[in-house]
Amino acid sequence: MAExxxxxxxxxxxxSMPKVAWETVGAVRSLAEAMQCSFDVGLWGQDVLPAARAxxxxxxxxxxxxxxxxxxxxxxxxxxxxSEALAxxxxxxxxxxxxxxxxxxxxxxxxxxxxxRADTHAASIQLVDGRLQLTRWxxxxxxxxxxxxxxxxxxxxxxxxxxxxxxxxxxxxxLEWVTAAAGDTERRTQFEAIQQxxxxxxxxxxxxxxxxxxxxxxxxxxxxxxxxxxxADQIIREFLRKSGAxxxxxxxxxxxxxxxxxxxxxxxxxxxxxxxxxxxxxxxGLATCCHGEEPxxxxxxxxxxxxxxxxxxxxxxxxxxxxxxxVADAFEVxxxxxxxxx
Ligand SMILES: Cc1cc2nc3c(=O)[nH]c(=O)nc-3n(C[C@H](O)[C@H](O)[C@H](O)COP(=O)(O)OP(=O)(O)OC[C@H]3O[C@@H](n4cnc5c(N)ncnc54)[C@H](O)[C@@H]3O)c2cc1C
Numbered sequence: 001m002a003e004x005x006x007x008x009x010x011x012x013x014x015x016s017m018p019k020v021a022w023e024t025v026g027a028v029r030s031l032a033e034a035m036q037c038s039f040d041v042g043l044w045g046q047d048v049l050p051a052a053r054a055x056x057x058x059x060x061x062x063x064x065x066x067x068x069x070x071x072x073x074x075x076x077x078x079x080x081x082x083s084e085a086l087a088x089x090x091x092x093x094x095x096x097x098x099x100x101x102x103x104x105x106x107x108x109x110x111x112x113x114x115x116x117r118a119d120t121h122a123a124s125i126q127l128v129d130g131r132l133q134l135t136r137w138x139x140x141x142x143x144x145x146x147x148x149x150x151x152x153x154x155x156x157x158x159x160x161x162x163x164x165x166x167x168x169x170x171x172x173x174x175l176e177w178v179t180a181a182a183g184d185t186e187r188r189t190q191f192e193a194i195q196q197x198x199x200x201x202x203x204x205x206x207x208x209x210x211x212x213x214x215x216x217x218x219x220x221x222x223x224x225x226x227x228x229x230x231x232a233d234q235i236i237r238e239f240l241r242k243s244g245a246x247x248x249x250x251x252x253x254x255x256x257x258x259x260x261x262x263x264x265x266x267x268x269x270x271x272x273x274x275x276x277x278x279x280x281x282x283x284x285g286l287a288t289c290c291h292g293e294e295p296x297x298x299x300x301x302x303x304x305x306x307x308x309x310x311x312x313x314x315x316x317x318x319x320x321x322x323x324x325x326x327v328a329d330a331f332e333v334x335x336x337x338x339x340x341x342x
């Protein structure tokens with residue numbers, strides 16, 4: 001069967017698209033080239049023109065768009081209606097989307113409406129010996145599964161890292177307008193406001209260059225026999241503010257709040273990296289006062305360059321888990337780093 005691809009992307013209220021969307025463009029371009037088929041781009045939002053112009057040279061055959069105030073904000077009913085209308089207009093056999101909370105929420109419902117099948121959290125998609133194969137991780141990145149499907153349409157949400165981000169100069173583009181249902185039923189849920197902590201309290205930053213991990217050592221007795229949690233807190237906050245790094249923690253440090261121990265004010269369970277925590281993606285990682293035990297380091301699977309600061313020359317990082325281990329006092333090192341960043 002001849003395949004036809006459609007890439008669907010919601011455009012944010014400010015006209016932007018998330019980083020993962022650019023990576024999905026890269027992935028879809030490679031796939032279309034391997035399959036020797038064309039692809040369409042389908043956008044929806046309040047004003048899709050800036051995004052369409054930015055994608056003008058990506059190689060899409062058609063640019064389809066659903067536009068209007070009703071499609072400005074993330075809302076299941078209007079997002080699903082727009083995606084469905086774009087898919088019907090394109091007649092694509094495979095519909096790909098960047099994996100975001102917005103697309104993951106609707107993709108199953110849209111597949112149902114189109115009589116298709118959906119897969120989310122796809123790590124990659126490629127043609128192998130003439131067969132389309134999707135890879136997906138299970139059990140916290142320990143088992144990789146390769147999926148094939150005969151059923152069409154096939155809807156796929158591609159995770160961050162599935163393709164190299166595409167970049168090209170903006171240009172004029174011809175948009176084909178598509179109408180999607182946005183009646184009283186679709187508009188029943190009303191968006192009011194985004195509530196989020198102030199930028200300096202927002203410690204989880206998926207797009208940061210660096211993952212900075214703080215381990216339990218920051219709250220342990222130091223050489224002078226005392227704990228220095230307040231100072232640790234201040235050093236870490238200052239570093240995060242100056243570097244823009246994302247903050248990760250070990251299980252030992254994030255559990256301390258529940259155990260009544262000395263706690264870092266910026267650390268919560270959301271920050272935990274590891275087997276029972278998260279597996280963030282950042283180009284670089286720096287672990288401090290963290291032993292580097294396997295259940296923690298398994299969460300570093302997608303960190304490319306790894307460095308650690310630990311007083312113990314025999315800690316886990318020294319056993320092949322880091323590229324560079326600084327055997328040093330993290331308080332001293334990070335104080336100096338902060339000074340250099342000033
Ligand atoms: C089923 C299971 C699941 C788990 N899941 C996770 C998980 O998801 N994430 C996770 O993190 N852990 C997980 N763990 C726990 C994990 O095995 C470790 O216990 C934990 O990672 C240890 O945390 P830590 O390195 O911060 O603390 P510690 O082991 O106490 O290490 C503290 C380190 O700080 C160093 N240090 C102290 N002071 C300084 C200083 N001034 N300068 C430099 N270094 C200093 C010490 O040398 C020491 O190496 C799991 C365990 C199990 C059994």
